Amino acid sequence: MKKLLLSIATVALAGSFAMADNVTVNFSDETTAAQLPTAESATPSTAKINGVDFEFMNCKKGKYEGAMYLQISAKKVTPMGYVAFTLPDNCTKFTITTGANASTNVTVNVTAGSNKIKENVVLDQKGADFAFEIPADYQDAGTKYTLQVTNKYNAQITKIVFETEQGGASTLTPAGLSFPEGSYTAVIGQAFTAPELSKTTDAPAVYTSSNPEVATVDAATGAVTLVAAGETTIKATTPETTTYRAGEASYKLTVLDLYTSIEDFYSAGDGNTGVIDFPLTVAYQNGINTYATDGTDFTLIYGEMPSYEVGDVIPSGWIAQYKQYYNVPEIIPVSEPAESQEIVEFKPAEVTSIDASLLNHIVILVGVDFAEDTPAEEKTNFTGTVNGTEYAFRTTFAGVGSVAAGKYNVRVAVSDFKGAIQLLPIKYDEYSGVDEITAAEGEAQYYNMQGVRVANPENGMFIRVQNGKAQKVVIK
Secondary structure, three states, rough: OHHHHHHHHHHHHOOOOOEEEEEEEEEEOHHOOOOOOOOOOEEEEEEEEEEEEEEEEEEEEEEEEEEEEEEEEOOOOOOEEEEEEEEOOOEEEEEEEEEOOOOOOEEEEEEEEOOEEEEEEEOOOOOOOEEEEEOOOHOOOOEEEEEEEEEEEHHHHHEEEEEEEEEOOOOOOOOOOOOOOOOOEEOOOOOOOOOEOOOOOOOOOOOEEEOOOOEOOOOOOOOOOOOOOOOEEEEOOOOOOOOEEOEEEEEEEEEEEOOOOOHHHHHHHOOOEEEOOOOOEEEEEEEEEEEEOOOOOEEEOOOOOOOOOOOOEEEOOEEEEEEEEEEEEEEEEEOOOOOOOOEEEOOOEEEOOOHHHHHEEEEEEEEEOOOOOOOOOOOEEEEEEEOEEEEEOHHHHHOOOOOEEEEEOOOOEEEEEOOOOEEEEEEEEEEOOHHOOOOOOOEEEEEEOOEEEOOOOOEEEEEEOOOOEEEEEEOO
């Protein structure tokens, strides 16, 4: 009798707690895949699969080597696609499995209702599981969760596993912790005001920083002190009370350095991201290639930029990343610079020789002999000769055209291919001789980095043309 009563009590006690369960939606299953959209559409479609209410926007059924998957499209559609789902039970976690041929560059956000709970998660492996924990405040049955692609890559998902709690939902009120945004950027040397935490719980919040070497946070107030460039997550937590659940909210903080010159920016190393805190003068722009100078050095800015003309001054205050593309240093824009509000004179230096010191410069190479007509097709290699020295050319820029065999003054961007100088033509002009840059044998002519000739150079970097040779020099 005691054993029977004990068993009954045990069953009753177990029934008073939530029971964990999993719901699996396998898109590689024929029956499941048949419920997916057959083509992308910006008009959302719906389906109920294994008790889960799905919403698809710019999604479709995909297939690779006989295996089916859900494709969330972003590469050739607008807006970028998403899949949303609503469960009849409390959801604590869901795990997606990427396809065998999935892109490893996809980034996604996860939201619960209008609250962003995961941001810019990189799905960087094929055929791998990616788990998303759902904060306690957002686990309630009926919550709409959205997995949104945030860059121009298509996601491939073969399976989603939902971890749920059935029957036993907490009667406590959600703590209601949230920050206005999921991510913020701060700059070393500039004031940063930490975002204000919103909460419904009456429990005090405790703040922590995941990387105190980047930024520290006052545990009681949430005030942030910047330490060094990098990333950290600032988290606020509250304990459970008799009325409110335990709560949690966080934001990602990216801390950047300020840079005052091209040399300063490059010195931080490949992959560095920071603020371009200096103006640049445009020397040439063609598509996503913008060549510019800070008055001392030249750089290639590779990526989407506002439309600029030669001589336009790019204002300071934008974010960029330094990338060493083989031997060519590049500035990759992360945020878009402002439109130019200033124009200065830029005139390329005229030279009769080019070496590695002029990498990324825009110059006019005088007296180039072409034995054959230059190619009009892009991405075509050819050669030209100056005073017996052969130079490698490559048609890279659109709209340059071709010229017949002969002798020309050629405006070029100086690049590099496998450790050798490669010249990218911008404009062909009739050969006009070199009188203006070789006044007398042995006499040096000097040009500043804006291409303007300087009679008496001092205290700075210049291009010196002497005896038919061009070289970058520093005069102190």
